[in-house]
Amino acid sequence: MRRAREESATGVNQNQGMNGGPPTVPTDEVPRRRGVKPLMSMRSHPKLAVGIALTFLLLGLPIAWVQGSASYWSVAGIQIFPTYVANLREPQEVAMPSTTQYRQFVQQQVRTISRFDIVEKALEKLPPNIRALWQREGKTDIEGAEFLQQSLVVHEIEDTYLVSIGIEGPQAWGLAETVNTVVETYIETYSHEKLYGSDERIETLQERRKELADAMAKRIEQENELSHELGMTTFESENPTPYDEALGEATAALAAATRERIAAEAALAAETQSAKRIEALPLTAQAESLLSNDHVLGGTKSQFLGRRNELLLELNILGPSHPARRGLEQQIEDIDAEVADVTALNLDRARRMVLEDRQVAAEKTLTALVAAVDRAKFEEKGFQDLVSKHRETASWFSRRYYRGRALREKITEDHAKIAEVDNRIEYLRLEDKAPGLVRLVTPARNSDLPVSGGRKKVFMVFVAAAFAFAIAIPVAIDLIDHRIHAPNDLERLLGFSPIGWQLDRSDGRVESFARDLSRRLAIAIDRDRRRHKVKQLVFTSVAPGDGTTTLALDIAVELGSLGVRTLAVEGNAFKPDPRFQGSKRSRGLIAALEGDPIKELIIRREAGLPDRLPVGNVNEDIHHLRSLERLPSLLETLSDEYDFVVIDAPPVQLSADAEILCQSTDGTMLVVAAEGVWPGQITRAARLIERLAPPVVGTIVNRVKVYDNGGYLTDMLQTHETGELPPDPLIARLLWS
Numbered sequence: 001m002r003r004a005r006e007e008s009a010t011g012v013n014q015n016q017g018m019n020g021g022p023p024t025v026p027t028d029e030v031p032r033r034r035g036v037k038p039l040m041s042m043r044s045h046p047k048l049a050v051g052i053a054l055t056f057l058l059l060g061l062p063i064a065w066v067q068g069s070a071s072y073w074s075v076a077g078i079q080i081f082p083t084y085v086a087n088l089r090e091p092q093e094v095a096m097p098s099t100t101q102y103r104q105f106v107q108q109q110v111r112t113i114s115r116f117d118i119v120e121k122a123l124e125k126l127p128p129n130i131r132a133l134w135q136r137e138g139k140t141d142i143e144g145a146e147f148l149q150q151s152l153v154v155h156e157i158e159d160t161y162l163v164s165i166g167i168e169g170p171q172a173w174g175l176a177e178t179v180n181t182v183v184e185t186y187i188e189t190y191s192h193e194k195l196y197g198s199d200e201r202i203e204t205l206q207e208r209r210k211e212l213a214d215a216m217a218k219r220i221e222q223e224n225e226l227s228h229e230l231g232m233t234t235f236e237s238e239n240p241t242p243y244d245e246a247l248g249e250a251t252a253a254l255a256a257a258t259r260e261r262i263a264a265e266a267a268l269a270a271e272t273q274s275a276k277r278i279e280a281l282p283l284t285a286q287a288e289s290l291l292s293n294d295h296v297l298g299g300t301k302s303q304f305l306g307r308r309n310e311l312l313l314e315l316n317i318l319g320p321s322h323p324a325r326r327g328l329e330q331q332i333e334d335i336d337a338e339v340a341d342v343t344a345l346n347l348d349r350a351r352r353m354v355l356e357d358r359q360v361a362a363e364k365t366l367t368a369l370v371a372a373v374d375r376a377k378f379e380e381k382g383f384q385d386l387v388s389k390h391r392e393t394a395s396w397f398s399r400r401y402y403r404g405r406a407l408r409e410k411i412t413e414d415h416a417k418i419a420e421v422d423n424r425i426e427y428l429r430l431e432d433k434a435p436g437l438v439r440l441v442t443p444a445r446n447s448d449l450p451v452s453g454g455r456k457k458v459f460m461v462f463v464a465a466a467f468a469f470a471i472a473i474p475v476a477i478d479l480i481d482h483r484i485h486a487p488n489d490l491e492r493l494l495g496f497s498p499i500g501w502q503l504d505r506s507d508g509r510v511e512s513f514a515r516d517l518s519r520r521l522a523i524a525i526d527r528d529r530r531r532h533k534v535k536q537l538v539f540t541s542v543a544p545g546d547g548t549t550t551l552a553l554d555i556a557v558e559l560g561s562l563g564v565r566t567l568a569v570e571g572n573a574f575k576p577d578p579r580f581q582g583s584k585r586s587r588g589l590i591a592a593l594e595g596d597p598i599k600e601l602i603i604r605r606e607a608g609l610p611d612r613l614p615v616g617n618v619n620e621d622i623h624h625l626r627s628l629e630r631l632p633s634l635l636e637t638l639s640d641e642y643d644f645v646v647i648d649a650p651p652v653q654l655s656a657d658a659e660i661l662c663q664s665t666d667g668t669m670l671v672v673a674a675e676g677v678w679p680g681q682i683t684r685a686a687r688l689i690e691r692l693a694p695p696v697v698g699t700i701v702n703r704v705k706v707y708d709n710g711g712y713l714t715d716m717l718q719t720h721e722t723g724e725l726p727p728d729p730l731i732a733r734l735l736w737s
Helices: 004-010 038-044 046-067 099-113 116-125 128-134 141-151 175-194 198-230 242-276 284-291 295-317 325-432 455-479 487-494 508-532 548-561 588-593 628-641 656-664 679-692 712-722 730-736
Strands: 072-080 083-085 093-095 152-156 162-169 438-442 500-503 536-541 566-570 611-613 644-648 667-673 697-704
Touching (some): 072 099, 072 175, 099 152, 116 175, 128 141, 128 175, 162 175, 487 679, 487 697, 508 548, 548 566, 548 697, 566 628, 588 611, 588 628
Parallel strands (some): 500 697, 536 667, 566 644
Antiparallel strands (some): 072 162, 083 093
16 A cells, blocks of 8 residues: 555655555456457356347248248340450551550449430330339339349459349349340440430431532532533633633733834834934044045055155155255155045045945834834734723623632532531441440340249348357447456556455355455555554445445455454445344444444454444434544544454445545545446546545455456466366467477
């Protein structure tokens, strides 16, 4: 025991357990919770286990009789490919992008197979006798389809490309026809939804083709009228109109005539300017060239030059001062002057002749150029008139011709559109017949043998359920049972170890071991009594019936056998125990508190009972002690007479006397009955004692049960009776022997 009165001075909490260090009872002897032990749980709750088993068996008999008919199963298999050739005309392969998307597609198809509209269509296709299996008499079509939908079992077969579609029924016939009809309807629906609304699309395309064909027929009729009017057989865009060709040629000729006129006018203007510059051009060189070919002038000049040469010879013979020399020189000068005059006269005449020749040539050239200009102007005027005429005619012709050409282009476009629509219709018709991702692999067939059912099988299921629940429910109850079962449960709840524990002594087999445990408790209390100088100890409980009185009397007896003079005082006026009175009658504690001599009220020990002081005569209306102001002095008197006083108090939560006794004594022992109280009750009682702050506090777990189906306590009892250890379990012997 920890003495809180001494530890309070050092700051230690006063409400400590009496076992300050290791527990008085060795740890290896402390029983622990039994855990999951089916046989022990069933023995703890035999009525519940038997009731559950009987309930299942009684329910199973009529259910097996009614529902235990044979069941037949019919199943079909479809295969969903991850790839397929989408077009029958061109090998365009379609593949799922990934395994995840393929699995999602498969799951979508699994849900689509049992879709209500598909099941409803399948039900309509069934013959009346088979349809009656799913649509009973008086049921609507919707109710029949819903029942068939609920009966279908569709699931993906793992690690394959297969999906199974099955149905179960009490008869074999009609199941295969139903499954195959559902599969057939599903595949038809899938093929239709593969190209959603293909029939409607084809119908729309055909209507569009008719519109295009009608419009093209009207345009062809208009083209024929224009062709007859213009006298043409075709309006192809690459061929120009005849008038366009003539107009183009005339326009080109006009342009050429215009260019020729401009060139002629330019040549005329240039020649006119050239003629004006002829007179200003130098004529001497050409005149001298002309004179050089004049034989008359050459002869005359030769005569003058011959005479001059003769004179020069004569002059050379004469000396410088010869009188005839001057006359000769004068003759030479006269001859030179005469030659110059003749040359000048002929040169002037030659110049005039050259100028006249140039003027005549210029006049001829100008005359030719003027004639060329006039011809060019006449040609240009003629081509202008021709172009104007062609333009007037081409304007009328072109309007009709280009209208015909526009009609031809529209007709060509209509041909292309009609061909495109035809190709699209053909594609849809081919694609609608393509196999796609889904195809039937295994059609359903009727089963000759039932796959399940039978009254015996159903009843055996209920028998198995009866045994299972008869075991599981008691085990579950024990698992959720949070009551105190063993000392370690109380230690986890309060935070300190109990001083000891005692067995449930209602089983006579444990009496010997229980007396040994009582002696252990007495030794532990005596040891702590001497250590902490405790003279009085109050035994109180959490709830009534926790065995506090029996425990207090046993401990008092064992303390007496140890040589400790012990007095057991009954302080429980709430519910007195007749064992305190024994064979003698005493007015007890109530009379002692009123002043009667204490020694005359004590009942001395007798067989199996210690010295004791009963509570005395209790008023039927008032279940508590009176004159409690004398209690401290009375306890001091008793402590002078006895070494140790054990006080049996009422439950601490039910009687105020327990609080007064706890406050007036040296220590308090809280007795907790195993499997008798809940953790909340213990916690409230512990908090109440904590507020009372008794000097010493301890706990004892009482009435710990022993189960026959094994466990630590069973082994301890067997060892205590035989003096030998129990044999090891079979598995332990096999593994470690």
